[in-house]
Amino acid sequence: MALRFLRAGAVALVLTASVAAQSTDRPPANDDCLACHSAPSAARATGQPVVVLPEKYAASVHAPLACVDCHADLAKVTEFPHPEKLARVSCSTCHEDVVAKYDLGVHARARRADPASPAATCVDCHTAHEIKAASDPTSTTYKLNLVGTCARCHGDPAIISRGIEAGNVPASFHDSIHGRALEKAGLIVAPACGDCHRTHDILPKSDPESPIHRTKVPSTCGTCHAGVGQLFAASVHGGALARGMPSAPACQTCHTAHGIQRTEREGWQLGAVEECGTCHAEALRTYRDTFHGQVQSLGFARIAKCADCHTAHAIHPKEDPRSSVSPANVVATCRQCHPSATENVVGYDPHADKRDRARSPHVYYVAQAMNVLLAGVFTFFGLHTTLWFWRGFRERRSPAVPEQRNDDDRGAAE
Amino acid sequence: MTTTAAPPSERHYVRFGRAERLLHAGLMTSFLGLALTGLPLLFSDMRWAAVLARLFGGFAVAGRLHRFFAIVMIAVFTIHVARVAYRIFGRGEAGLLWGPGSMVPQPRDVRELYEHTRWFLGLGPRPEFDRYTYWEKFDYWAVFWGMLIIGGSGLILWFPATFARILPGWMFNVALVVHGEEALLAVGFIFTIHFFNGHLRPGKFPMDLVIFTGVVSEREMREERALELERLRSEGALEAKVAPPPTRRQMRTGYVVGGIAVGIGLALVVLIIYALVLGGH
Numbered sequence: 116m117a118l119r120f121l122r123a124g125a126v127a128l129v130l131t132a133s134v135a136a137q138s139t140d141r142p143p144a145n146d147d148c149l150a151c152h153s154a155p156s157a158a159r160a161t162g163q164p165v166v167v168l169p170e171k172y173a174a175s176v177h178a179p180l181a182c183v184d185c186h187a188d189l190a191k192v193t194e195f196p197h198p199e200k201l202a203r204v205s206c207s208t209c210h211e212d213v214v215a216k217y218d219l220g221v222h223a224r225a226r227r228a229d230p231a232s233p234a235a236t237c238v239d240c241h242t243a244h245e246i247k248a249a250s251d252p253t254s255t256t257y258k259l260n261l262v263g264t265c266a267r268c269h270g271d272p273a274i275i276s277r278g279i280e281a282g283n284v285p286a287s288f289h290d291s292i293h294g295r296a297l298e299k300a301g302l303i304v305a306p307a308c309g310d311c312h313r314t315h316d317i318l319p320k321s322d323p324e325s326p327i328h329r330t331k332v333p334s335t336c337g338t339c340h341a342g343v344g345q346l347f348a349a350s351v352h353g354g355a356l357a358r359g360m361p362s363a364p365a366c367q368t369c370h371t372a373h374g375i376q377r378t379e380r381e382g383w384q385l386g387a388v389e390e391c392g393t394c395h396a397e398a399l400r401t402y403r404d405t406f407h408g409q410v411q412s413l414g415f416a417r418i419a420k421c422a423d424c425h426t427a428h429a430i431h432p433k434e435d436p437r438s439s440v441s442p443a444n445v446v447a448t449c450r451q452c453h454p455s456a457t458e459n460v461v462g463y464d465p466h467a468d469k470r471d472r473a474r475s476p477h478v479y480y481v482a483q484a485m486n487v488l489l490a491g492v493f494t495f496f497g498l499h500t501t502l503w504f505w506r507g508f509r510e511r512r513s514p515a516v517p518e519q520r521n522d523d524d525r526g527a528a529e
Numbered sequence: 530m531t532t533t534a535a536p537p538s539e540r541h542y543v544r545f546g547r548a549e550r551l552l553h554a555g556l557m558t559s560f561l562g563l564a565l566t567g568l569p570l571l572f573s574d575m576r577w578a579a580v581l582a583r584l585f586g587g588f589a590v591a592g593r594l595h596r597f598f599a600i601v602m603i604a605v606f607t608i609h610v611a612r613v614a615y616r617i618f619g620r621g622e623a624g625l626l627w628g629p630g631s632m633v634p635q636p637r638d639v640r641e642l643y644e645h646t647r648w649f650l651g652l653g654p655r656p657e658f659d660r661y662t663y664w665e666k667f668d669y670w671a672v673f674w675g676m677l678i679i680g681g682s683g684l685i686l687w688f689p690a691t692f693a694r695i696l697p698g699w700m701f702n703v704a705l706v707v708h709g710e711e712a713l714l715a716v717g718f719i720f721t722i723h724f725f726n727g728h729l730r731p732g733k734f735p736m737d738l739v740i741f742t743g744v745v746s747e748r749e750m751r752e753e754r755a756l757e758l759e760r761l762r763s764e765g766a767l768e769a770k771v772a773p774p775p776t777r778r779q780m781r782t783g784y785v786v787g788g789i790a791v792g793i794g795l796a797l798v799v800l801i802i803y804a805l806v807l808g809g810h
Contacts, residue, residue: 403574406686406705412573415588455690462698469706477699478706485710492671492714496722499664500730502649507731509651 142190148182151196159199171245206237216316224319225278233274240264256314259297261307262288287374304339311335327372330356332365346428349437362394378427381416391421401466424448424465541744542761542770548612553740554786555605556672561793562598564716566591568797571709572804599683606676629659629760632670638663657755664726675715682708717801720794728791736791741783742775 151157152167159165172178183190188202207214217223217237225234240256247254255264266285268274275283288294288308296305311327318325326335333353337344347353347366355363369390370376376383388411392399402408402421410418424440431438439448442461449456467475469482545553566585569578585591616622624630642663644656661669682704685692689701728736732752739745750758761767775783 405702406570409570409573410588413569413582413588414579415582417589453690457690457693459693459696459698463701464699467699467702475699475702478702481703482706482710485707485714489710489714489717492718496664496667496718499646499649500722500725502646503730504725506649506651511731 142181142183143192143195145182148189167244175244175246176248177244177246204243213315216313220313220315220317221319222317233268233277235268239268258303258307258309259301261309262294262298265308281373284373287371291373291375292377293375306339310338329365329367330359332367336366343428346426350428350430351432351435352430364394384416384420384422385411385414387422388420398466401468404469405465405467407465419452419465423451539774540747541772541774542747542750542767543743543772544739544745545743547743550740550743552605552609555601557790559598559602559605560715560719561790563595563602564712564720564797565793566595566598567712568716568801571713572801572808575800575804575808577800577803596687599680599687602676603680606680629661629757632661632666634663634666634670638666659754659756659760668723668726671718672715675711678711679708679715682711713801716794716797720798724791724794728787736784736787738775738780738783738787741787742779744772744775746774 149167149169149172152165153169155166157164157166167182177185185204185206185208186201187208189197205214214237222234222236225232226236242255247257249256249258251257252259254260262285269279269281270283270285272283289298293306296302297307313326318327320327320329322328323330325331333344333347333356337348348357352364356365369387378384378387388399388402398421399408403412407419411420426439429437429439431441433440433442435441436443438444445461446456446458449460453460464475464478467478469475469478472479565581569582569591572578582588582591585594613625617625625632627633627635637659641656641658644653645663647653648655685696685701685704686708692700727733727740745753747758758767761770
């Protein structure tokens with residue numbers, strides 16, 4: 116360590132001597148800076164490297180710029196090596212709009228609240244001297260690379276523990292349908308972090324202006340999933356969400372935000388029923404009292420589940436003619452599985468409740484009668500059996516009534 | 530009820546013919562199969578139900594097995610009814626309709642229940658019975674009624690589209706409730722009351738093999754069915770019923786088959802009680 120520092124100091128001294136010798140009023144040229152900073156050993160007193168690789172810088176979008184265009188306070192420095200402590204580079208000098216957006220976002224907010232926060236600044240995502248356009252496949256902000264860039268902090272347990280409420284989001288994203296499409300299949304149309312969260316003005320989900328605020332999620336998802344977005348917006352859930360009902364679901368309520376699974380997967384389909392049941396507890400209970408619900412409960416997905424009858428997104432009240440379970444449509448809905456179903460299925464109640472006399476009188480009375488029958492039979496024969504057992508033992512123990520069994524004799528004729 | 534040790538050459542009498550034993554075997558097998566493949570649905574929220582359903586190769590396979598056993602049971606039922614009808618109408622056996630050889634409930638059954646209960650309570654002597662006791666008749670009619678109800682509702686659930694042409698939709702709700710509750714009654718009754726009355730009670734324990742071997746010993750006849758023994762003797766019909774004692778092989782088969790059936794049944798009873806207590810059914 117000490118050796119490296121000494122060597123770096125020596126290099127700096129030798130090189131800067133020549134710079135100083137020809138110093139004029141001109142600001143230092145890039146070559147002047149690189150004379151020291153291109154050396155792999157260039158470092159601060161703390162050991163922190165301050166290396167700028169000329170070929171990487173030359174490939175960056177800022178290649179035409181002079182070092183002092185950003186490091187403006189060095190423009191007037193004539194003594195080299197210059198002081199280690201420089202003014203913070205202000206990207207807003209050129210990128211005023213973008214920095215203004217950044218200042219609205221969660222990263223800037225975190226840094227304002229706590230100057231020691233590790234929240235990302237421009238260079239954390241864009242790098243300092245190797246910045247490339249987001250359209251460049253080698254850029255840290257290129258779509259296929261963005262998740263990895265965000266994950267440098269959002270996948271780091273040490274940083275997550277410092278206040279990232281959502282936890283290790285990249286981990287669940289990697290296995291999601293979006294993550295697989297993006298990272299495994301290389302689908303550029305699949306969403307990366309920025310497509311939902313934006314890139315600079317990243318707002319917390321509690322902010323009503325955020326694209327991930329629950330009221331905004333359907334339109335955010337609908338950017339790509341336009342068809343589903345339209346169905347949902349018109350649905351009872353979409354309507355309730357738009358009216359501001361606090362418990363109304365948005366996309367992520369059922370699909371989760373980051374670990375979104377293929378809806379064809381059996382596990383997801385079975386879990387979705389439970390998800391509906393978190394709000395519709397009564398409907399889940401009565402569903403479980405039917406054949407459909409019993410089979411589903413046993414862990415088999417090839418049976419009518421919530422979405423099979425109610426649809427997944429175009430859910431409307433039964434009274435609404437658009438509803439898949441409205442009187443006009445219910446036969447067609449049943450026929451998806453029961454092709455020869457007739458008009459009579461209208462009388463079948465897939466949520467019949469044997470406890471609810473008003474809703475299901477037939478089932479209610481039949482269930483009551485069956486309960487009486489069961490209770491009667493088991494009470495009578497339970498008592499009968501108990502008494503018999505008791506008497507049987509007494510008879511057997513009493514020496515007054517000797518009784519023997521001799522099974523050997525029964526098999527004597529073999 | 531005094532008895533003496535059976536003499537080595539004890540006589541045995543036929544109680545159940547080959548056809549009756551075969552029908553019981555068919556009924557027993559299909560009943561167990563139906564219970565094992567059907568109960569998971571009734572207790573679908575229990576962990577054991579999912580395990581049992583997976584054991585049968587998943588819901589689809591369990592469902593197919595359930596229907597297969599249903600066909601076996603319906604066949605047993607049909608053959609039995611046809612046999613009884615033939616004996617009554619073809620052979621003119623009026624004794625099947627009334628009297629000691631009939632399954633039809635009669636005033637004597639009420640009297641025997643009364644006397645039997647008095648004996649339970651130590652208030653009187655143990656009554657003597659004829660060929661069919663009141664609890665055996667209850668067993669018979671409970672199963673008979675059960676097969677009609679469960680079989681009927683089961684067919685409705687099996688062929689919903691067909692039945693929907695003639696039945697209102699709510700009948701399918703009712704059919705499911707009836708099918709499940711009646712099945713619970715049947716399973717609960719057979720696996721506790723019938724097992725106890727037939728096999729596990731003192732005097733029969735561990736198993737009454739008559740349904741497997743078809744014959745009972747003179748001593749057992751005297752103990753359990755004194756009235757029948759006397760009646761047959763006075764009618765002069767006793768000698769025709771004499772049969773050789775069961776072979777060891779027959780008895781071993783009876784114990785194994787019966788033991789498996791009783792074992793499965795009692796295990797299911799434990800699971801049902803567990804579900805009723807914990808599952809809030």
